[in-house]
Amino acid sequence: xxxxxxxxxxxxxxIAPLFIAFILTPLARRIRLVExxxxxxxxxxLGAAGHLATVVFARRxxxxxxxxxxxxxxxxxxxxxxxxxxxxxxxxxxxSVPVVLFARGNLTAEVGDTGRVTRFYVLYLxxxxxxxxxxxxxDLFNIYVLxxxxxxxxxxxxxxxxxxxxxxxxxxxxxxxxxxxAFVLGGIGLIYMLTGHLNMGFAGQELGRVWPDYPHTxxxxxxxxxxxxxxxxxxxxxxxxxxxxxxxxxxxxxxxxSGLAVKGYLLCLLKFLYGVFGGVLLRELAVHRILTLxxxxxxxxxxxxxxxxxxxxxxxAYSTVAQxxxxxxxxxxLNATGLTGALFYLASHAVIKATLFLAAGAIQxxxxxxxxxxxxxxxxxxxxxMAAFTIGSCGLIGLPLFFGFIGKWYLLVGSxxxxxxxxxxxxxxxxxxCAAYLLPVIRTAYFRPAPAVAWRDxxxxxxxxxxLLATAVVVLGVRPGPFLELARKAAAELMAFV
Amino acid sequence: xxxxxxxxxxxxxxxxxxxLFVIGTFTxxxxxxxxxxxxxxxxxxxxxxLTFVASGNIRGGVAPIRATANAEAVYIxxxxxxxxxxxxxxxxxxxxxxxALIVRLYRVYGTTDLRRIVVRxxxxxxxxxxxxx
Numbered sequence: 001x002x003x004x005x006x007x008x009x010x011x012x013x014x015i016a017p018l019f020i021a022f023i024l025t026p027l028a029r030r031i032r033l034v035e036x037x038x039x040x041x042x043x044x045x046l047g048a049a050g051h052l053a054t055v056v057f058a059r060r061x062x063x064x065x066x067x068x069x070x071x072x073x074x075x076x077x078x079x080x081x082x083x084x085x086x087x088x089x090x091x092x093x094x095x096s097v098p099v100v101l102f103a104r105g106n107l108t109a110e111v112g113d114t115g116r117v118t119r120f121y122v123l124y125l126x127x128x129x130x131x132x133x134x135x136x137x138x139d140l141f142n143i144y145v146l147x148x149x150x151x152x153x154x155x156x157x158x159x160x161x162x163x164x165x166x167x168x169x170x171x172x173x174x175x176x177x178x179x180x181x182a183f184v185l186g187g188i189g190l191i192y193m194l195t196g197h198l199n200m201g202f203a204g205q206e207l208g209r210v211w212p213d214y215p216h217t218x219x220x221x222x223x224x225x226x227x228x229x230x231x232x233x234x235x236x237x238x239x240x241x242x243x244x245x246x247x248x249x250x251x252x253x254x255x256x257x258s259g260l261a262v263k264g265y266l267l268c269l270l271k272f273l274y275g276v277f278g279g280v281l282l283r284e285l286a287v288h289r290i291l292t293l294x295x296x297x298x299x300x301x302x303x304x305x306x307x308x309x310x311x312x313x314x315x316x317a318y319s320t321v322a323q324x325x326x327x328x329x330x331x332x333x334l335n336a337t338g339l340t341g342a343l344f345y346l347a348s349h350a351v352i353k354a355t356l357f358l359a360a361g362a363i364q365x366x367x368x369x370x371x372x373x374x375x376x377x378x379x380x381x382x383x384x385x386m387a388a389f390t391i392g393s394c395g396l397i398g399l400p401l402f403f404g405f406i407g408k409w410y411l412l413v414g415s416x417x418x419x420x421x422x423x424x425x426x427x428x429x430x431x432x433x434c435a436a437y438l439l440p441v442i443r444t445a446y447f448r449p450a451p452a453v454a455w456r457d458x459x460x461x462x463x464x465x466x467x468l469l470a471t472a473v474v475v476l477g478v479r480p481g482p483f484l485e486l487a488r489k490a491a492a493e494l495m496a497f498v
Numbered sequence: 499x500x501x502x503x504x505x506x507x508x509x510x511x512x513x514x515x516x517x518l519f520v521i522g523t524f525t526x527x528x529x530x531x532x533x534x535x536x537x538x539x540x541x542x543x544x545x546x547x548l549t550f551v552a553s554g555n556i557r558g559g560v561a562p563i564r565a566t567a568n569a570e571a572v573y574i575x576x577x578x579x580x581x582x583x584x585x586x587x588x589x590x591x592x593x594x595x596x597x598a599l600i601v602r603l604y605r606v607y608g609t610t611d612l613r614r615i616v617v618r619x620x621x622x623x624x625x626x627x628x629x630x631x
Contacts, residue, residue, distance in 0.1 A: 141581055148588045152595065159599060164606040164622060168615065171599045175535050178592050179526055182542045185585060186519070189546060192578070193553045 009055060010066040010081040013048040013089050014133040017041045017096075021125035028118040035104045038121040042100050045128060046093040053086045053486075061489065066136075073138075073199040080138040083489040084343075088135035088267050090486075091347045094472075095259050095354050096128045102358050102465035103252040106458065109365060110250040111160050120160045120250070127153040127256065131264045140188045140198045140276075143268055147184060151177040151232065154261050157253035158245045169244035176231055176241045183228030190221035191276060204276045204497070211281055218277075222285060225272050233265035235328055236298030239321045243309075246317035251361020254313060258320045259354040263346050266327050270494060279334060279498030291332025296426040298325025303433035311370045312360045315437055316353070319396065322430060323349045329423050330411050334498055338414025339491035344484060345407025348395060351476070352404055355392035355469040359385050362458045362466070372441050377450020379442070382457045386445050388466040393438040395473045398431045402477040406484060511552035518545035530612040532603065536596045543589045547582045554578035 005012065020041035027034050056064050063082030067073070081089070103124075107117045130149035137143055155177065159170035192198060194214055195206035211218045227238070234242040246258050273282060273291075282288050302322030309315040327349075330342025362385045363378055364370050379386040395402040398409075408427060415423035457463060476483055506513050518541055525538030554575035562573035600610060606622055607615045 141584075145584060145588075148592075152591060155595065159602075164603070165619075167599050167602045167606070168619075171532065171596065171603065174592065174596055174599065175526060175539060178539050179523070179542065181588075182519075182522075182539070182546050185543075186546045186549065189550045189553065189578075192550075 006051075006055065008066070009048060009052045010064055010079040010085075010136045011068065013045055013052060013093070014079075014129050014136065016044045016048060017125040017129035017132070020044075021122045021129065024118055024122050024125070028115045031114040031117060034114075034118050034121055035100075038125060039097070039100050039104065041125050042093060042096040042128060045132060046090075046097055049086070049089040049093040049132070052081055053090060056081055056083065056086050063493075074197050074202045077137070077139045077142050078199055078201075079136040081136045082493050083486055084267075084271075084493050085136040087343060087347065087483075087486050087490045088263070089132050091263070091350050092128060092131045092135065092260055095350050095469075096124075096256065098465040098468045099252050099255050099259075099354055099358065100124065101461050101468070102255070102361075104461040106365070106462055107250060107252070110162070112162050116160065116162075120157065120253075123153040123156040123160070124253075124256065127157065127261065131260055134264045134268055138200045138275075140191060140200060140203060143271070144181070144185055144188055147232070147265070147268065148181055150261055150264055151181060154245075154257055157257065158249040160253065161248060161250045163248060165244070166248040169241075169248045173241045173245040180228045180231035183224045183231070185228075187221045187224030187228060187272075190217055190224065194218065194221070200271065200275045204278055207276060208278055208280070218281065219285060222277060222281070222287060225269070225277075226287070226290075229265045229269035229272070230294075233262050233269065233328075234321055234324055235294055236301055236321060236325060237294075239298075239302070239324075242321060243305075243314055243317040246320060246357075247311065247314040251313075251357060251364070254317075254361065255354040255357035258317065258357055259350040262320065262324060263327070263350055266324065266331070266346065270331050273331065274494040274497045282334065282498075288332040288334045291328050292420065292423055293332075295325045295327075295329025295332060296422055298322060298328060299426045299430040300325075300433075303430055303437065306437045307433065309437075310372060312372050312375070312441065313357070313364070313370065315372070315441075316356050316360060319434065319437065320349075320353060322434070323353070323396070326408070326411060326427065326430065329426070330414065333411075333414045333418045333420075333423070335414055335417050336488070336491050336495045337410055337417055339494055340484075340488045341407050341410025341412075341414050343490050344410060344480070344487040345404070347483065347487070348403040348407050348473075348476070351469060351472050352392045352395040355388055355466065355473060356396065358462075358466055358469065359389035359392065362462055363389075366455045366458065372444060375441065375444050376448030377445070378455065379446035380450055381455040384457050384463055385466060386442075388470040389445075390442050391470040391473050393442060395477065397435045397438060401474075403473045403480075405477060406480050509552075511548055511555075515545045515548040515552065518542070518548065532596075532600045532610045532612065536593060536600070539596075540589065540593060543585065547585055550578040550582050550585070 020037055024034050063080050066079040068077040111117050111120050130146045133146045155170045155174040159167055191203055195203045197203040197206055231238045246254050299322050302318055306315050306318035326345055327342050330338045395404040398404045412427050522538045522542030526535050529535055556572055556574050559572045559574035562576050604610055607618050
């Protein structure tokens with residue numbers, strides 16, 4: 001039995017949440033059971049991902065290759081759990097546990113009756129499973145299918161909120177995300193036409209051989225892939241859907257959308273750019289320069305836009321646009337340090353943004369206020385929630401000893417190694433701007449007199465979720481060792497293609 | 499240049515796909531009516547499906563079914579068509595979901611025109627924290 005489980009680990013991480021998602025629907029009347037099952041599914045996913053990490057670690061760098069249905073590549077779908085897959089699977093499953101804990105017994109106000117809450121959990125688990133799938137898959141068309149599962153469940157999660165603005169935001173999101181999917185599928189189609197392969201490894205090798213013969217088609221494929229994933233990952237000029245969608249979604253959904261879903265697309269983009277197109281092609285077409293510029297523009301513009309927002313959740317949503325800029329920038333540096341920074345920052349931002357969005361959601365639920373200037377005194381009335389928010393803010397600004405610092409540090413060193421000064425300026429300016437848009441929230445919450453109303457910290461599961469995430473921000477900031485090592489190895493895996 | 503047109507005409511499915519793709523993208527991005535946006539998405543996706551299926555086609559080829567074809571028949575590549583079945587299923591789901599959202603928006607705002615929704619947003623939803631932008 002254990003041998004069987006161990007042999008099928010990479011696929012278990014994906015299908016555990018997917019399978020449990022589909023048995024939830026008929027249990028809608030027993031909402032406690034649904035919540036417990038959803039929680040167990042994420043814990044199971046985390047357990048599988050953790051076990052997978054130890055297995056991959058024991059293999060010393062050679063990835064765990066799994067052939068679905070026993071069909072060998074290039075015919076069958078291949079799952080490859082290397083360090084890159086492991087780090088992302090760990091982040092996805094790790095963040096999904098506290099978020100589902102936060103949702104426990106807490107969704108009725110935002111989502112509605114038990115049937116709707118159950119459907120929320122179904123979509124949530126589909127999203128988690130598909131994101132874990134993105135981590136391990138090595139097949140172009142499989143990526144497209146997972147991208148669509150993620151897209152549809154994200155839009156469903158946004159529209160789960162009973163508010164007309166949520167339906168509107170979900171529609172815009174759906175249309176633009178489907179536009180992105182069409183571009184991605186077009187890119188996959190062009191790659192398939194050029195290479196005759198859907199397996200990323202085979203397609204990459206073949207493309208490396210044939211691309212000088214078809215320069216225009218390759219250029220088209222690269223631009224389709226970048227635009228497609230760019231829209232879906234909210235890379236700066238293509239981010240227009242994100243603030244509405246992430247600000248109007250129910251809070252646990254906001255946390256998972258901002259923390260994980262966007263990262264899934266970025267991971268896919270990295271897999272395409274490095275694994276399929278390869279470093280030579282990227283340099284030839286100057287794709288890395290374009291990515292760096294997009295990243296710099298995203299950091300500055302996203303942070304400035306965040307500064308102008310009056311609502312807490314919208315400010316956090318624009319901040320996500322800025323943080324996506326860091327990751328794109330790291331992907332464009334084309335050196336191991338920059339990539340390590342990007343991957344590590346991906347993990348930090350997932351944890352930190354989940355903390356911030358959950359804390360913001362708890363505050364909004366308790367006070368009924370969403371504007372930052374109305375939050376005077378929240379710090380004293382809701383000490384634990386605001387403490388988690390403060391720790392998350394310190395992490396996002398990138399203060400030393402918090403989770404966000406090391407990723408930004410590596411990005412900085414990576415930019416210097418690449419000999420570029422513009423990213424250095426952008427990274428530093430981004431941190432300063434981040435302090436400028438988050439610290440006023442903390443100041444208002446702690447140092448303005450509180451109105452005489454009874455606001456209270458949320459219930460026990462919510463407190464536990466915030467505590468878990470805030471602890472992770474501090475612990476992984478103080479002792480990043482093993483995780484940093486994993487990020488470094490994952491970056492080395494990608495750099496092998498350059 | 500004089501070589502371009504014959505080559506384009508020989509590959510007319512791709513030319514058609516490119517035209518459809520541009521029409522679809524333009525409609526999605528510029529049309530204020532929600533239904534038209536959805537139609538634009540569908541046209542775009544059809545263009546992609548056409549590219550895929552055309553890439554597997556061989557002129558004069560037959561479907562790769564051993565029992566019905568003679569020995570020297572040239573088979574077309576069935577894989578792109580099979581993949582596009584999945585693509586079509588996804589496209590149908592997206593369309594269904596988008597239509598459901600349009601119905602929900604119509605019930606609230608009484609219109610499917612994005613410009614009028616923006617005008618009515620304030621009076622319908624009021625200032626409950628979502629009023630800005």
